[in-house]
Amino acid sequence: MDASGLVSLDWWYPSSGGALVAYGLSRGGDERSTLQVIDVATGAAVDAPIPHTQRARVAWVPDGFYYTMHPAPGTVPPGDEQYHRRIRYHRLGAEPATEPLVFGEGRPTEEMLSVDTAPSGRWWLLPAPRRWVPHDAAPPHPTVGRAPRPG
Secondary structure, three states: OOOOOOEEEEEEEEOOOOOEEEEEEEEOOOOOOEEEEEEOOOOOEEEEEEOOOOOOOEEEEOOEEEEEEOOOOOOOOOOOOOOOOEEEEEEOOOOHHHOOEEEOOOOOOOOOOOOEEOOOOOOEEOOOOOOOOOOOOOOOOOOOOOOOOOO
C-alpha cells in the first residue's frame, strides 16, 4: 500500500451486500482520513477519493452513502478544522466536489454529527452530541435481576 509504511487504515464500512467497502486512509499518523471506496470482487477503486473525512461515519443506501466530513483547512478559522462536522450524500458515480450538504449547516460547531441508515435507505438517524460524554454500561446482576449502579 505504501513503501514507507506510513499509511494507516483508520476506519471502514462495508455496503449492506458486501460488494463495496468505504474506508479511510491517513498518512504519517495525522489521522486526517481520505474516504475511498473499493469494489471487493475486483479490488478496483470506485469513484474519486473524498478528503477531510477523519473519524468519518458512512451509512450506505442502495445507490450511494451518507458520510460525515470536516471543512477544508482555510475555510474556517485555524484550529477549527476538527469541528464543523457536516453530513453529505455521495451517489456512486458522481463527482465528490458536487455533493450536496444534507445536514449540519447552522448547527453548533462542536456537535459531533453521525449518520445511520436502514438498509433500505428509507430511514436515517442523525445523532448530534455536543461533546464526548462517558457512558457506563453493566450487565444485569444475576441475583438481583437489575443492573448495578455504576460506581
